[in-house]
Amino acid sequence: MLEGFWYIAGESVAVRAGQPFAAVLCNQPLVLFRDGQGRVHALEDRCPHKGVPLSSARQEGDSLRCSFHGWRFTSSGECVEVPAIGNVAHPSSPSACVKTLPVEEQDGWVWVYMGNDLCPKPTTPPPALPVPPDGSRMVSARQSAEAKVRWDFAVDSLMDPAHVPFVHNKYFRRREAARKKEKVFTRLPLGFRTISQNVLLPDTFIFRALSPGLGSATTTVDFVLPGIHFERWEIGKRFASVMLVATPLTDERSRFDVSVGWNFLRQLPAGWLVRRTLRTILGQDREILELQEQGFGLKGGMLLNLESDTLAVWYRQLKKYRLDQLAGVPNIAHPVPERATLRWMT
Ligand code: FES
Ligand SMILES: [Fe+2]
Numbered sequence: 001m002l003e004g005f006w007y008i009a010g011e012s013v014a015v016r017a018g019q020p021f022a023a024v025l026c027n028q029p030l031v032l033f034r035d036g037q038g039r040v041h042a043l044e045d046r047c048p049h050k051g052v053p054l055s056s057a058r059q060e061g062d063s064l065r066c067s068f069h070g071w072r073f074t075s076s077g078e079c080v081e082v083p084a085i086g087n088v089a090h091p092s093s094p095s096a097c098v099k100t101l102p103v104e105e106q107d108g109w110v111w112v113y114m115g116n117d118l119c120p121k122p123t124t125p126p127p128a129l130p131v132p133p134d135g136s137r138m139v140s141a142r143q144s145a146e147a148k149v150r151w152d153f154a155v156d157s158l159m160d161p162a163h164v165p166f167v168h169n170k171y172f173r174r175r176e177a178a179r180k181k182e183k184v185f186t187r188l189p190l191g192f193r194t195i196s197q198n199v200l201l202p203d204t205f206i207f208r209a210l211s212p213g214l215g216s217a218t219t220t221v222d223f224v225l226p227g228i229h230f231e232r233w234e235i236g237k238r239f240a241s242v243m244l245v246a247t248p249l250t251d252e253r254s255r256f257d258v259s260v261g262w263n264f265l266r267q268l269p270a271g272w273l274v275r276r277t278l279r280t281i282l283g284q285d286r287e288i289l290e291l292q293e294q295g296f297g298l299k300g301g302m303l304l305n306l307e308s309d310t311l312a313v314w315y316r317q318l319k320k321y322r323l324d325q326l327a328g329v330p331n332i333a334h335p336v337p338e339r340a341t342l343r344w345m346t
Contacts, residue, residue, distance in 0.1 A: 001026040001151070001248050002319060004119030004326060005226040006104070006111040006126040008247050008257045011142060015040050015110055020064060022055035024249050026114050030101065031055040033075075035062040041075040042112045044099040048079070054098065073098050107243070107259050108142050118326045127224075129259045130232050132239035138261035141271045143278035146255045147286040149293045151248035152316075154256065155227035157285050158244055159311040161346045167284045171206055171277075178345045187336045190322060191224030192314060201235075206277070209270075210262075211235045223311065225318055238264045256282050308344040 009023040009032060021032040022045060029045035031054040045053045047066040054073070057064040063080070065072045071090070072081035077098040079090035090096035102113040104126045111126035131138060147154065157163065165175040183194045198216040201207040211217065215235050222230040227246035233239070240262040247255045258278050296302075304312050317335030324332045 002226045003116040006113050008109045009112045012105050012108050018059050020055045027250050040103050042101040042103045129243045129261050130241040132263045136263040138263045139266045140261040141274040142259050143275050144257045145282035149289040151254045154246035154254035156312045158229040159223045162308040167288050182343050185340045192336045193222045195220045307342045
């Protein structure tokens with residue numbers, strides 16, 4: 001798990017007023033709740049008295065009342081009422097306080113900042129879906145899928161070009177239409193980017209929807225820590241973008257959250273179709289990754305020595321780089337070359 005980043009805890013619509021919502025991020029159970037002003041709060045999902053999850057608490061105004069002995073906690077985690085001592089605040093604050101975590105809503109997701117002593121507070125806002133450069137309005141759709149797979153494997157799949165024609169055949173690229181690609185990568189502060197100009201869009205229904213004439217497009221693909229894939233397509237004035245996030249829930253479970261936005265044909269009620277397509281694509285990833293987990297469990301180890309596996313290697317090196325950065329290790333070098341060309345067939 002990589003601390004010091006914003007992670008998606010769930011969809012904003014899932015956190016309803018008056019109903020505490022249980023989430024888990026980086027092995028940490030959390031309770032989210034929405035207060036009277038509509039603001040979401042995140043607390044550790046554990047009552048400090050005898051440990052009952054506060055996601056089973058009753059929300060009273062802007063506070064949570066534990067379902068076991070009725071201790072009441074504010075959104076800042078303070079215990080302000082203990083019925084057994086006459087509805088007064090707990091005398092031994094702060095040990096009776098619940099830990100709170102920074103929360104923001106962005107693009108219809110609730111993001112929680114998972115820090116540690118080296119990086120207790122966020123220094124940037126949560127990641128956001130890329131928007132059109134001309135400022136035009138986008139419509140968007142979202143989808144999520146959980147998988148019984150370790151987070152590393154889930155993140156690998158966000159930047160694994162070679163699986164696309166096999167696992168997602170007919171969606172992004174047909175296997176029979178594979179051609180040799182040459183991609184130039186540049187470095188981002190905690191990731192890497194590749195821009196392809198004048199690429200001919202593949203003849204699959206996703207790209208036909210994006211551009212009926214299948215013109216040439218400029219695409220920008222970024223990967224950034226902790227595990228986010230951004231993609232932008234520009235075809236004349238048409239713009240579409242994707243943000244695909246892999247989130248560590250526990251050591252054995254991960255979730256994919258994807259947002260898609262587009263600035264054309266906004267009057268069409270296409271959201272349900274986009275969501276259905278995303279559900280299928282995420283289901284394809286889930287199925288193959290759960291199989292990978294099975295096989296890997298028999299005997300660890302991977303062969304990551306092809307050019308198409310370079311991104312997975314960079315990801316592992318970037319994680320170490322980030323941890324060294326936080327630990328204040330001197331003279332560490334960014335693992336991604338300033339400019340590198342990689343070739344593969346997809
Ligand atoms: S366990 Fe929560 S009040 Fe006792
Ligand atoms: Fe995939």
